Amino acid sequence: MNIQQMRYVAAIANNGSFREAAKKLYISQPSLSHAIKELEKELDVQLFERTRQGASLTSEGMDFFQYTQPILAQVELLENRYLANDQDEKHFSISSQHYDFLSIVISQLIHDFPEYDDFRIFESTTLNVIKDVEQYRSEFGILLFNESNQAGLSRLLENGELEYEELTTFSTHIFMRIGHPLANKKVIHLDDLHDYAQVRFTQETNNYTYFAEDLIDFPGISQVIHTSDRATLTGILQRTDAYGSGSGLVEDPKSQGIVLIPLADSAKNKMVMIKKKTRQISPIGEVFLAKLKQYFADFAQNKGNSHK
Structure with a gap:
């Protein structure tokens, strides 16, 4: 039994069929079926009920699936931590709540870095943004600080070994x-x-x-x-x-x-960038931050001119 087989079981369970799981895993369906049969033989249990409509977990399969989820989560965390610094990987990810400026800045970044084949913009809630950066899925997170949340959020960031940098201030x-x-x-x-x-x-x-x-x-x-x-x-x-x-x-x-x-x-509120304290900012990350700060500077200037 190995991690790859655990991932195969999770893919089939999440997609409802061997065919769809094989597509997501970029392997042939016969190879996937063989791997599962070998695992079932090793464990001496049947993991899936196979029908014309697809595949569903048996009771033993459900137990196996539930036991493997925390293991796979820890493996993903390790991979995010130690593979994130792979210089050959052309990947950039940020997490944030939904803000208009993200699509503008990311579009500029896509234009300037055509060699990058994978961009990820994870838009979610504050807690999920913090977790995403803490677990090395995203290089940066964008958060809003105000008088009521800054103390609590600062404690969470410290507990997650995260730091923040102020990007801009604004009024409500x-x-x-x-x-x-x-x-x-x-x-x-x-x-x-x-x-x-x-x-x-x-x-x-x-x-x-x-x-x-x-x-x-x-x-x-x-x-x-x-x-x-x-x-x-x-x-x-x-x-x-x-x-x-x-x-x-x-x-x-x-x-x-x-x-x-x-x-x-x-009161003045803050838009901040959060990152892992120990994570060095990548070259594309440096460009992203520079473009983001320039956007905020231009936005403030244009807003000021519109009121003249």
């Missing part, structure tokens, strides 16, 4: 539809919002309450709508008089049918 902005009753205001005050519902982007539903990216909270909010999908959040804003809050780092809000208005007296 209120998001709402173009035809909203408050849409023509130059600045929004908290008192302006009391009669309107707030849409919030919900992240992990655990004890880490400081993961919330919503940058404003006050007593007496008339209604709160929670969503874990940013497209749904934008869709609600487009169709109701609800509002949301965020960074204001949106490339073309009008194309999404929304406006962004600064919140009066809001």
Whole structure:
């Protein structure tokens, strides 16, 4: 029994058939079938029920599958840790929450590094971004720091042997539809919002309450709508008089049918880059960071010019 056979079992279980698993594994179906038969012979158990519709785990197969999952997870962690520095590997991965600027900067990077055959942009929640970098899947993670979450996130980063670098600062902005009753205001005050519902982007539903990216909270909010999908959040804003809050780092809000208005007296928030303390930044990583910082500098300048 070996790691490769464990991966074969996982691929068949996850894809529901030997044929689909063989495609994903880039091996022939007969080779995969032979490997599983050899494993079943060695273990003296039947791992799969084979039918015309596909393959499903037997009860013994399910037990085997569950026992191998933590083993495969540890192997993946080791590979990510020690193979990530392979100079012959043309791979670049970052993790972040969903931000417009990522597609812009990554597109520039793809153009400048045609020899790279694998780019990965993992967009997820704060906790998953931290885990992705901690486990060496991504070279960088992009996170938002504010007054309520920075202390807690800093502790998590320290525990994961991660460090962060500030990329830019920004004020809280209120998001709402173009035809909203408050849409023509130059600045929004908290008192302006009391009669309107707030849409919030919900992240992990655990004890880490400081993961919330919503940058404003006050007593007496008339209604709160929670969503874990940013497209749904934008869709609600487009169709109701609800509002949301965020960074204001949106490339073309009008194309999404929304406006962004600064919140009066809001504290400065930070966009930061996180990385493993012991991981040396790759050449492509250096270029990515330079382009990202330049984007933020240009964005701030263009925004300042638009207000003149």
